Amino acid sequence: MTATQTASLPRWARLPLALVCGLAMGLAAAPWNLWYLGFAGLVGAFWLAGVAPKGVRSAGTGWMVGLGYFGFSMGWIVEPFMVDPAETGWMAPFGLLGLGGGLALFWALAFWAAGHLRRWHMPALVIAWTAAELARGYVLTGLPWGLIGYLWLPVPPIQWVSLVGPYGLTFLTLAAAGLLAEALPRPGAFRQAPRPWPARMGFAPGIVLGLALLAALFGGGRALVPPVQDLDGRPVVRLVQPNAPQHLKWRRDMVPVYYQRQMDYTGAPAEEGREPALIVWPETALPMLLHDASDALSQISLLAGKAQVVVGLQREEDGAWYNMLALMGPNGTLRQVYDKYHLVPFGEYMPAAALFAKFNILGLASRAEGGYTPGSGPMLLGLGGTLGTALPLICYEAVFPQDVHAAPARPDMLLQITNDAWFGSFSGPYQHLAQARIRAIEQGLPMVRAANTGVSAVIDGAGRVLAEIPLNREGYLDTPLPPPMRLTVYSKSGDLPVLLMLFVLAGLLWRPARREAERETD
Template identity: 45%
Template sequence: MREAMRRLAAAKWKGLFAALFFGGMAAVGHEPFGLYTVSIVAFALGLGLVLDAPSWKRAGVLGWMVGTGFFAVQWSWLVNPFLVDIKAHGWMAPFAVILLAGGMALYWGAASALAALVRPALRWVALPIALGLAEYVRAWAFTGFSWGGPGLIWIDTPVAQIAAWIGAYGLGWVTLFFAALIYVAIYSRWLRVGVVAAGVALAGFGFLADQRPLPPTTENVLRLVQPNAAQHLKWEPDWVMTFFERATALSSAPAEGREPDLVVWPETSIPALQGQAPLLEERAFRSAAPAPLVAGIQRREGSTYRNSIVYYDAPGEPAWIYDKHHLVPFGEFVPFGNQLAKVGIRGLAQQAGYGFEEGDGPVIHQLPGTLGKALPLICYEAIFPRDIRGAKGRADMILQLTNDAWFGTFSGPQQHLVHARFRAIEFGLPLARAANTGISAMIDAKGNVTAALPLNEAGFLDAALPAPLPPTVYAQIGDLPFIVALSALFAGLLAFARRKSVDPVAAPL
């Protein structure tokens, strides 16, 4: 098999298609499939091709193809936002998945090429380290796009709980290391023992992490409102008030148990700029009363527009406002937008010119009574752990308001929910999620969904608010120590390779 893999890695086109295929199969560990065992095997074979590449250049190309397949299958939902308004944005749809997947995979290609400079006997250690570091870069560079990643395949297993110590990025590195170990163990008897030991350790640590007892659920009840406003109709004049009336009716519906302590509407659910339709805002508040209301709205400040969350505990001006600070490139803003707008290139959700203006950053806000403090997030801010760590202090809960109607129904909303669940695990905080078309959910501090509304159904969810856990290790130290450790280890491997260079084809593992 080893010789067959080497020949495949060296074969000009067959090797590329094999790498693309293995990368694509690795993505089926993500929702909606959840086949993490298939993902591990596919990663092992994809990394094996990179490890058996005849040169560092070939390793870089193969790594790029593995990444392209992985991201393209995982992000297939990305065509949906461009199909909402086909006349304006439909032409972009063919490029959305291909260009973004191929662009993000460049990080994997560069990492694979660098890892190929390490001695062959240690290359299987260097490759997952380099790819793990590449994932950190992907999450930060050019505002970052950390959607997905190898570690998220474990969400419905105890292994996911390890993220409370090392985060989802660290868990991604562990996943790739385990996959690389599986591949090299095929050719090394002593490494087969290592595979067994690593598998036992992974399962064991996950099991122990999963034993953390959850504190009793609080007595507070949140009502999560899901008006189910289809994106292609959401801003149509004939439908705007229909969806608004639906939201107010759901807010004022009788409770089956305890009356809600807080009502939460999803992103941009009040269909007017804040302050420009006060009667609408008052109706929204009164539909939730006597409970206060948290709702998504857009607002204008001078010549700029903002995607915001407002909190009303009385009629009139909101008690506090949160402005989204981590905006979606080419969604909520376009670089050089004023110029590009002249040739018809606009962000999918932008108001005018270069689009929305970013807020000041993550801010914790006070809620009434025993609800404590909440960290509000809008839409894809929940895929970035740093947007939670960046807040001063510690919240008692995370509030995510989102409009996943942009993402279609096949995989986007399900994957977005997985990200929210990982943020709960990483920080030991409950997360309440109100989504326009779903999936609205209450998530406990270990990432378990305690209650949910399905996709594309209008309704409300009265859910008890879980209690937070003590601050996790990851919440206290973040990613930096892990990045430093991996960087130092990789630098050491490269230095060792420079001292003693060997033939990458002839050398044994």
């Protein structure tokens, strides 16, 4: 690719267009859910990759796409810093730029790698971009928030995660977008240049193959949607949502208000005469440490009657603090304790804390005496009877497919408690809910979700929200618990098949890529 060939799309046009493509992709996220605009932005990103010069400038295109996507869709990241603006508000722009720009580096690397293969750039970018998303979910504790495959949540293709998982669906989505992009016309200076595969075979193949893959995604997804389950006779769960905004949650005069609100909801009469078998409070709902909570736990259990209760709180042991949940039996006994083990960097602990402390940067972790200590790992709660077992997930542990897959055995439900007041009152809580729905689809399991400010919900194994308490509302909800659905393919295989597929496909591209590189050096 020569300098004259790139003159028809100069940097001043290419980089803003890349940013616009990323912004369009961000509109596929909740609460907008404009999946068609998100997919169009993805097609545009592939088109730009095809006309961008290779090397650093190709990486720049990918980084701008990522900056637009992550900076827009994850704009809620400024909310935690604004809980106490006088102390941490100055960090907000750095947090937004650091998160958006940092995650965009994964995409920049994918564009850079694929940019070296002009004739094979489309399949190379599909492979590299999928690998970048997979790496984003694991590297440096991982953050698979808003994976590309999630754009399908409002429509049937999202059901493919039960077969191939979120990274497999990301691969299929990228392949469909890449095929359609290859059929689009290039700027004038490119019409005489060799076209990358498969568009050099003509206009029709890209359109036909791309539309065929889209049809398979929609048709297969629709076929994978399981029927609505009969909930007659199923045990009832009660979700408690106190709606305590984060800036008021720990204020001395408000702590008893929110505590009493949850107590009232716990002891409220059963709806339609069906007593709940399980009552769930959200994350850090109890305003005291575990070793000080025996009287409070007894009072909660007394109000709950025969129901078991899950309560989120904190504990301290030998100077270490833990974000935890407690399971209490009907007689007030503490049956099980689970400590959160996948902690939020800069939120629940500070990486390189000693280094940041030199600059007086303690971050949000300073709320818990310098940060939480991770628990020992995933475990199951033995609820017994028709409730069965539950895999507990605290806050953003539900964002990680691998954390759910790591359960010691298949549970009967997923149980998430969270405090989404940290995510603000607009996009963040809805995106967190969306990813909880995807975890349910992947595993074919119901998700019981109690959130401080919402959205508290019961979700079935197809990702359908059966009942919910809206965002920024206080209240409680009694609803039947759906039974588990069939064992999904993804729940057995995890992410390993996608990883192996990427290695095989990269190997198949190796020889033609090497020949192309040799021709360029001759």
